[in-house]
Amino acid sequence: GAGVSQSPSNKVTEKGKDVELRCDPISGHTALYWYRQSLGQGLEFLIYFQGNSAPDKSGLPSDRFSAERTGGSVSTLTIQRTQQEDSAVYLCASSLQTGTGSETQYFGPGTRLLVL
Amino acid sequence: AQSVAQPEDQVNVAEGNPLTVKCTYSVSGNPYLFWYVQYPNRGLQFLLKYITGDNLVKGSYGFEAEFNKSQTSFHLKKPSALVSDSALYFCAVDYGGSQGNLIFGKGTKLSVKP
Numbered sequence: 593g594a595g596v597s598q599s600p601s602n603k604v605t606e607k608g609k610d611v612e613l614r615c616d617p618i619s620g621h622t623a624l625y626w627y628r629q630s631l632g633q634g635l636e637f638l639i640y641f642q643g644n645s646a647p648d649k650s651g652l653p654s655d656r657f658s659a660e661r662t663g664g665s666v667s668t669l670t671i672q673r674t675q676q677e678d679s680a681v682y683l684c685a686s687s688l689q690t691g692t693g694s695e696t697q698y699f700g701p702g703t704r705l706l707v708l
Numbered sequence: 709a710q711s712v713a714q715p716e717d718q719v720n721v722a723e724g725n726p727l728t729v730k731c732t733y734s735v736s737g738n739p740y741l742f743w744y745v746q747y748p749n750r751g752l753q754f755l756l757k758y759i760t761g762d763n764l765v766k767g768s769y770g771f772e773a774e775f776n777k778s779q780t781s782f783h784l785k786k787p788s789a790l791v792s793d794s795a796l797y798f799c800a801v802d803y804g805g806s807q808g809n810l811i812f813g814k815g816t817k818l819s820v821k822p
Contacts, residue, residue: 596751625809634814635752635798651809683751694740694759694802697810699751 594618596700598684604706605674613669613703617686624667625687625697626659630680638682641667642689674707681705710735712801714813721789721820729784729816731799739801741782742810743773746796755797758782769793789820 597616605611617624626638637651641661652658656674661667671678681704685697711734721727733739740759744752756767763775773784782799796817800810 598751627809627812635800635810635812637809637811640809648809685752694757696742696754696757698754699744701751704749 596684596686596698598682598700598703600703601701602704602706604708606708607676608673610670610672611674611705613671613682613705615667615669615684615686615700617665617667617684618698621686621688621698622664623687623689623695623697624661625685626667626669627683627685628653628680629683629702633680635683638669671705674705676707679705679707710801710811712799712811712813714797714799714816716816717814718817718819721818723791723820723822724788727786727789727793727818727820729797729799729818731782731784731813733780733782733799733801735801741773741775742800742802743767743771743782743784744798744800745769746798746815748795752798755784789818791820791822794818794820 599614622643624641627635629635639659640648656672659669681702683699683702685699687695687697713732742757743755745755746752755771756765758765758775766772771786775782796815798815799813802810
C-alpha cells in the first residue's frame with residue numbers, strides 16, 4: 593500500500609512568513625509523529641498524535657510551532673513568523689499504536705524548509 | 709534521561725568487508741531498539757528492531773543487529789558490505805513510555821568504497 597506522503601517536498605520562504613507542511617499517514621495508522629532533522633543535529637521529536645487523544649506537544653521548540661490532525665488522518669504542521677534557524681528537514685512518521693512502544697514508525701520523504 | 713549514542717560520526721569500509729555501526733543506549737526499563745537508514749534526500753527507512761527474545765535480530769538488505777543488555781549496546785552489522793550500503797544510519801530507542809516517540813542517535817555516515 594501507499595506509504596507516508598508529505599508535501600511540499602521543498603519550501604523556500606522569507607523570514608517572518610508563515611508556512612504549512614502537510615503529512616498523509618499510512619491508512620489505518622492511528623499514531624502520527626513530526627520530527628525535525630537539522631544539519632548535524634540528528635532527529636528531534638516535535639509532536640505526537642494518538643487517535644483522538646490530546647497531542648503530546650512537549651517537543652515543540654516555541655509557540656510559533658503548532659500542529660493539528662483532522663479526522664484522525666491528515667496532519668498539518670504550521671510554523672508562524674519563520675526564522676532562519678527553522679531551516680531543516682521536517683519528517684512525518686506514522687504507526688499502529690498498541691501502547692507497548694514496540695510498533696515500527698514509517699517515515700515520509702520529508703519537507704525541506706529553507707528560510708531566507 | 710533516556711539517550712542513544714552513536715560514537716562514530718563516520719565509518720569507512722571496503723566493499724566485501726564486514727561492517728559494524730555502533731550504538732549504545734541509556735534508558736530505564738526495557739528498551740525497544742530500532743535501526744533506520746537514510747539515503748540522500750530521502751526519508752528514513754526501517755531496517756530492523758529488537759523487542760524481546762533472541763538477541764540477534766535480522767533485518768532488511770542483509771543487515772543484523774545484536775542486543776547486548778549488559779553492555780547496553782545494539783550494534784548494526786553486515787557480513788559483506790556493498791557500495792550501495794553507503795548512507796546515513798540512525799539508531800533509535802523507544803522505552804515504551806506514554807509518548808511513543810523515538811529517541812534517535814545523531815547518526816553514523818557509512819561509506820563503502822569499491
